[in-house]
Amino acid sequence: MVKTPVSPTRKVSKVEGIKESSNFLREPLATQLLEDSTHFTEDAVQILKFHGSYQQDNRDNRVKGQEKDYQFMLRTRNPGGFIPAQLYSTLDRLSDDYGNHTLRVTTRQGFQVHGIVKKDLKSAIAAIVKSMGSTMGACGDLNRNVMAPPAPFKNRPEYQYAWEYADKIADLLRPQTEAYYEIWLDGEKIISAEEAPEVTAARQKNGTGTIFSETEEPIYGEHYMPRKFKCSVTVPGDNSIDLYTHDVSLVVMTDETGELQGFNILAGGGMGRTHNKEETFPRLADPLGYVAKEDVYDFMKAIVATQRDYGDRHQRRHARMKYLLEDWGLDKFRAKVEEYFGKALDPFKPLPEWKYQDYLGWHEQGDGKLFLGISVENGRVKDEGSLQLKTALKKITEQYSLPMRLTANHNIIFYEIEPKHKAGINTILASCGIVSDPEKIDPLTRYSMACPALPTCGLAIAESERVLPGIIERIRALLNQLGLESEEIVIRMTGCPNGCARPYMAELGFVGSAPGMYQIWLGGDPNQTQLAQPYIEKLPDREIESFLEPLLMYFKQEKIEGESFGQFCSRVGFEALRAFADSYIPETPKKPRRIRKNEHRVSIPDEMFTRLKEASTEAKRPMNHIVQEALEAYFGQKQSD
Incomplete structure (x- = not known):
């Protein structure tokens, strides 16, 4: 018996209504593109995302009383990070003709062009498509760019399989609506590569409720996904793609002759969260099971359908698949996937340890x-x-x-x-x-990442890309001062908690929490297999050295052989880190310097110190920050009296 997919009938967000009334991603975008204006309405902006573009405004150019400096970012969709020479040449030209004279490599193996104005959007997208590229599905509530290790090893078949199946899964989950070609190429459908016949057949195959019949979008339907959906394909041991951070990661499994047998599956990863919203959190993917190579398309449709039909369509901040898996538990989630899949998953197969590679x-x-x-x-x-x-x-x-x-x-x-x-x-x-x-290359720079943040990202609370190089220089100077010149620390920074640069996997993560202030995450490891944890809610960037110095000195004194800074923080625990920092007396500097405010010492009774320490641990904040707030409140009250 052919089953019918579950349609959203519960309370849904406004965006769900916009998708439903868009006629499969056409309106109001198509109409507003023809209008002589500098920007789109909010409804059109939501549909524009599916086409690979975000509407932004350059906050550096804001002038009171004048219209925002509207501009658009275009993002490419290129599975496995593949950019043919023709496409790169086109992107380079577009960045100069229409953009801000730069390109940006994303953390999902795509390119972004920033600074395009509305009247040039159509020409830019058409040029990309005609140069063997695409932006469709690079953003929006559907499968995003499918990632794979970038190493082009021709004598290691597992790497070639990773590229092959990144392409095929991207094709399987590619939107089928003709809206993209109608809007940006006046209906001219340019196909740069033929889709594999087995992918086409798999997309139409039903029987377990995975597809909608007689519709432009057999897999997605008119509502698409509750939120973005991210996939990767890698090989055993190669963690060049942060495999624990995706909704679904497939691991190529071959036999002793190098022949593909199937895939280990991990599911439920994701980085995005919201400050002060405890129901949102970063999460690592869990081992889900194993599928044979001939079943991989049916499996991908099954897991997409599970999230499509049961993901939260009311609260968008709670709509990623990681929350469904967290709420249900691994066993219930696996059972639902198996229901759509039509059979049980095989057990997850043993794997070697994961290692980060950058292939520079x-x-x-x-x-x-x-x-x-x-x-x-x-x-x-x-x-x-x-x-x-x-x-x-x-x-x-x-x-x-x-x-x-x-x-x-x-x-x-x-x-x-x-x-x-x-x-x-x-x-x-x-x-x-x-x-x-x-x-x-300084390893602090080599292994660091930052998101674009200000001035163009509308979600940015604090700086990221523009300030991280300077902050790395300061951290390098501190390491040298403390005799830790050879240490390599994975540092990542974002201007907001959405986690585009994956700061929650870093050894030292900076997450913008206010202008000039960052939430600090500690405890990831160099191979990105361990989730960091929040240590401080708001650290002013001017206090980075005074914050890090005691932690790095503790690390220097107590680390074990081969242990990285992040691994050390995780091993000793945050309580020990705070205790050492609270009792730490800075070393006498080699050159005279002005005493910082937070270097003064004030004695308090033992009972009060115990209470202060407990409050610090509970709030995950340094004691001196709590004392400072209390003193400011006290003197403020005295002044008002």
Whole structure:
């Protein structure tokens, strides 16, 4: 018996109504695109996201009494981070013709072009599609860019399988509405690559309630997903794509001859949260089970249908699949997926330990050719001062016509490089001030990430991309001062709690909580297998050194061999960190300096100290912050009296 998918009948959010009345992502976007205006209405903006664009305004250019400086960000959808040379050349040109003269590599292996105005949107999207690219599904309530390890190992079949199935799963879950081509290409449907026949057949297959019949969107229906849905495909041991942070991660499993057998499945990861909303939280994916290769499409439809039909469509902040899995529990969630799947999942198979890889520098790809990983600080491709990265990438692309793979740490890999071209590429990089040897990059910078934040992201509370380089310099100076020059710490920063740069997996995470203030997360590990925890709610950026110094000194004194800073914080626990910090007396500096306010000492009774310590632990805040608030309240009251 063919089952019918569950339609949303409970109370739903306003966005659900906008999707339902959009005629499969057409209106009011199509109508408003023809209007002579600088921006779209809120309803149209919600539909625009599905087409790969966000409406933004540059807060640096706001003038009281004048209209906002409206502009648009375009994001590419390119499974596995694949960018052909033709597409990169087009994106580079668009960034100059229509954008702000920069490109940005995202943490989901895509490119973003910022600064486009409304009247140029159609031309920009059409150019991307005609250059073997797409923006459809890069944003919105559907499957986002499917990630895969960027390493182009031609002699390791598991890596080739990861790329193959990232493409096929992206095709399976690609929106089927014709709206994208109607709006941006006047109905001209350009197909850059034919879809595999088994993917087409799998999309139409029903019987367990996974698809809607006789509709433009057989998998999504007219309501699409409750929120964004993120997938990845990787190989055992390779955690270059932060596999624990996705809604669904597939791990390629091969036999001793390298033949694909099936996939281990992890489910329920996600980073987004909201400050002061305890019902929102980051979560690591759980091992769910194993599926044979011939069943992978049916499984993906089953897990998508589970989230589609049972995810929270009322509270958008509670709508990600991680909350459904957390609310139901792993066993109930697995049972519902198996109901849609039509059979039980096999047990999860053993895996080696996960290791983070960034693939920077020169490598052999296994077939006689080379690949080169280039570090892109915070993902921003630009020309600035002596560093002419944008120029370098343009020259390499024009001269050698090389394909790219973007990485999850917003770096770039050129591959299919003939060995005879290595010297020429190195010459271009050197002439543009670009370092090709990763050992010459400060590891604090090499392993850091920041989201764009201000001035264009509408969700940003604090700075991120623009301030992280300076903060890293300060942390580097502190490490050197304390004799910790060789330490590598994974640092990530976001301007809001949505977690686009995945700060909750960092050893040291900065999450914007107010202008110039950050929530601090500690305890992740270098291989991104452990969730960090919140340590301080609001740390002013000017106090970063005084906050970190006692923690780093404790780390120096008590770490065990091979232990990273994040692992140390997790092992000793936050209570021990706070106790050490409260009793810490800064070392005598090598050069005279002005005494900071928070270096003065005031004695209080033992009983009061015990109460203060308990309050600090409960609130997860330093004692001196609580004392300062109490004193400010006291003197404020005295002044009013």
